[in-house]
Amino acid sequence: MTTERGTSAQPLRLAVIDTDSGFLQVLDKRLERLGWEHRTMASAVPVETIVAMRLSALVVDLAILGPGGWDYLHRVCSELPGLGVVVCTGQSTVAQRVRGLRLGADDWLTKPCHPEELIARVEAVVRRRRRSDARQERGPVAAGELEIRSDRFQAFVDGTSVDLTRREFELIELLAGSEGRVLEREEIYQRVWGYAMARGDRSVDVFVRKLRQKLEKASPDWRYIHTHFGVGYRFAAEAVDGSEPARREAEAAAAEPADGPAPATVRFGPGDGDVVAAELRALTS
Amino acid sequence: MTTERGTSAQPLRLAVIDTDSGFLQVLDKRLERLGWEHRTMASAVPVETIVAMRLSALVVDLAILGPGGWDYLHRVCSELPGLGVVVCTGQSTVAQRVRGLRLGADDWLTKPCHPEELIARVEAVVRRRRRSDARQERGPVAAGELEIRSDRFQAFVDGTSVDLTRREFELIELLAGSEGRVLEREEIYQRVWGYAMARGDRSVDVFVRKLRQKLEKASPDWRYIHTHFGVGYRFAAEAVDGSEPARREAEAAAAEPADGPAPATVRFGPGDGDVVAAELRALTS
DNA sequence: TCGGTTGTGAACATCCGGTGACCAGAGGGC
């Protein structure tokens, strides 16, 4: 039942660094049949190239890499924490295998091996990684006046596009998809940019600013992205009520997505609070 | 990134279903040294038991399971998608390995194998699981009027945020996670700050004060953090009504089950989780 | 009572996030 058909349904992107033509040929045929996008390389390629390929998994024969292999393995694994890495190489010692796994490899397979097993192991590795990402895909999301349409790569307010660039859209899509949760910068970067965030990188902050500007202009009465000092950002549509401290109530209200009878008293500021509360409930349920 | 905080410092929980006494002995010694909580079982245990153990990973010899092994493997994997499963068994065919991996196993290791490699593979499996599961989202923890939500990096009283700083939150999260137990300053510092406490450092005390202030303001009728002179601090929700402190037990007992159907939410404190933990520790010492 | 321990308030040092300016490369129209 939980036998992830999702795994096979969604095409994987796989790269193989190897030169064993016989093996590759068989593998190719299998991968073709599975519908995985794949690519073979005869030698190590720069890590940036790997990043650009946006792979799900990488299979590598350490022997191909030569002496710098360990270092290369380590760099790939740390820059792309989300990438599945399977070492598939000739005879090795226990110490070597342990070293490879400790450096960040997800699996180590000894040649000669059956392509089917390699594939099953890649699947297992990717399955582990996908489990959480998978739930992301869904129809238009609405919050406040905002509507996010994945199919259009765009957010709309009242039917008009907010004119988000690709990155901006990916960012808000991620945030909105985790509505109510605080996401740390590292996680955001990892999931939007696809690789590890360098220390001191402010890209996330800058894009949050750009997003806020555009959203503010398009939907002045709502705040969507909230900063949690020292932690990260949280998405939640909150009406910008004239009275200042409406924040805490709104937080509480937005906190319960569906998992229980939220505090029946959804209070906003005094006054029109109930109207806003009702509106919010309607939009978010 | 070296500052991974408490999350990574957390010891792993591992269970092994195997009977190879020689192998187990060596493994035990290694695991002990690593500080992993672990437990050995000589035969398949009900899936519910596995659930209750709240493991990070499970190592299993399929041969032990007998004919129902495949089914058992499948059930464990689908009921506990977050559990790392490593099959460690004798000679097998490619088809068997592929089947095991497809059923949900994360890795398949052939005996005889080196304990160190087994450990490295378990580490790799857990590493990847952790990363994809983002944070170990334990459900909200409740004590007294207080509710601690790790997805919000925040504590709430009656739905309103207590406005804790990141450090303050980490501190109370740690304390509440060890509810009822006295934690020494050194340990607190080590686990929240991530490095050893310098002699004479009062940071912990200062943060306890800040926490107490905020909690007091938000929830005046309860005391949460208790000082143990010369030792450290203990977290326990206690209603503040003048009577004698012997009431503590009763209070706690009464407070616990009162606030909802606990089974759904994973709770800290002296619940079944800690019993298992203690059992694990006892068995391995 | 006394020495050591903890609570407390405030000063001080750091760190963090918002912001605007700036830059380089991609792409598009001519």
Next chain:
DNA sequence: GCCCTCTGGTCACCGGATGTTCACAACCGA
């Protein structure tokens, strides 16, 4: 090819939030 615009990304600055340290008061236990 050339120019222009758009986009993603870096940098430096600044004000404010946060963490740390210190001195002293209050407290505990022997």
